Amino acid sequence: MIDLRPYQHGAIGNLRASIGAGNNRVLLQAATGAGKTIIACEMIRRATDKSKRVIFIAHRKEIIHQTSGKLDAFGIDHGIIMASHGRVNNHVGLFIEGLDVPAASCCILARPTKSLTIYLQAVGRVMRPHESKTDCIILDCAGLTYEHGFVDDHREWTLNGKIKRPKDDAPAVHICEECFAAYSKAQHPHECPECGFETPTEQRETKHADVDMVELTKDVMAQIRAKRIKRLEVGKCKTLDDFIELGKLRGYKAGWAYIKWNERKAWLQSHGYAVPSEEATA
Numbered sequence: 497m498i499d500l501r502p503y504q505h506g507a508i509g510n511l512r513a514s515i516g517a518g519n520n521r522v523l524l525q526a527a528t529g530a531g532k533t534i535i536a537c538e539m540i541r542r543a544t545d546k547s548k549r550v551i552f553i554a555h556r557k558e559i560i561h562q563t564s565g566k567l568d569a570f571g572i573d574h575g576i577i578m579a580s581h582g583r584v585n586n587h588v589g590l591f592i593e594g595l596d597v598p599a600a601s602c603c604i605l606a607r608p609t610k611s612l613t614i615y616l617q618a619v620g621r622v623m624r625p626h627e628s629k630t631d632c633i634i635l636d637c638a639g640l641t642y643e644h645g646f647v648d649d650h651r652e653w654t655l656n657g658k659i660k661r662p663k664d665d666a667p668a669v670h671i672c673e674e675c676f677a678a679y680s681k682a683q684h685p686h687e688c689p690e691c692g693f694e695t696p697t698e699q700r701e702t703k704h705a706d707v708d709m710v711e712l713t714k715d716v717m718a719q720i721r722a723k724r725i726k727r728l729e730v731g732k733c734k735t736l737d738d739f740i741e742l743g744k745l746r747g748y749k750a751g752w753a754y755i756k757w758n759e760r761k762a763w764l765q766s767h768g769y770a771v772p773s774e775e776a777t778a
């Protein structure tokens with residue numbers, strides 16, 4: 497057990513007061529040698545004493561090992577999740593189903609899958625209730641929440657062999673721009689439930705056009721298709737040479753290629769793309 501210095505106790509007190517005042521993203525800054533790890537360990541000890549679980553994230557293995565040693569000094573039981581570190585239960589497809597360790601509380605999804613079943617089965621390993629936990633943590637490194645929706649989303653099941661999921665029923669998973677939390681936009685349409693960041697509302701521009709209705713005959717369809725192919729040909733032109741070549745093929749005057757090339761350059765510039773410096777060689 498390590499005794500904290502008065503200013504370390506003070507820092508924790510200030511932090512708690514700030515969080516209590518409604519700030520949920522607080523940064524504690526302390527000088528080198530001030531004992532930030534000690535402060536963190538004391539906060540972790542207080543949390544784990546209340547059966548809460550804590551993730552401590554660091555970007556260097558030296559810090560991981562240093563913190564692990566301090567946590568041991570504080571008597572805090574912990575594991576380490578780190579590349580090529582033995583204390584994490586690494587496996588490839590071994591415990592996706594049929595494993596019953598209800599105390600398991602963190603699932604790292606590190607592989608992509610198109611299979612909703614594999615996704616739900618894998619996450620299911622940590623969804624089981626246990627007296628030692630109040631929730632579970634899913635670290636989705638493979639974007640499976642985007643692909644399949646939240647694990648607790650309502651799903652329509654059928655015994656007829658296929659899961660009824662219409663194509664346009666894509667899961668509305670939203671990533672907060674501010675804190676990167678993933679949440680359901682259906683449940684929280686206006687702000688992030690984690691940090692309160694307000695979701696910018698998308699402004700949709702309605703375009704009106706005056707057009708005459710025409711009967712869709714085979715001839716009209718052929719004309720529409722021909723126009724579309726022409727547009728595609730122009731779209732495929734990447735350089736001034738391409739435009740010149742297409743112009744020649746179509747029997748246009750030479751100026752056409754330059755007009756189209758200038759239009760393209762203007763479009764690229766206005767959309768923030770790099771403009772190819774290549775000029776005509778023909």
Ligand SMILES: [Zn+2]
Pocket residue numbers: 672673674675676677688689690691692693
């Ligand atoms: Zn947020």
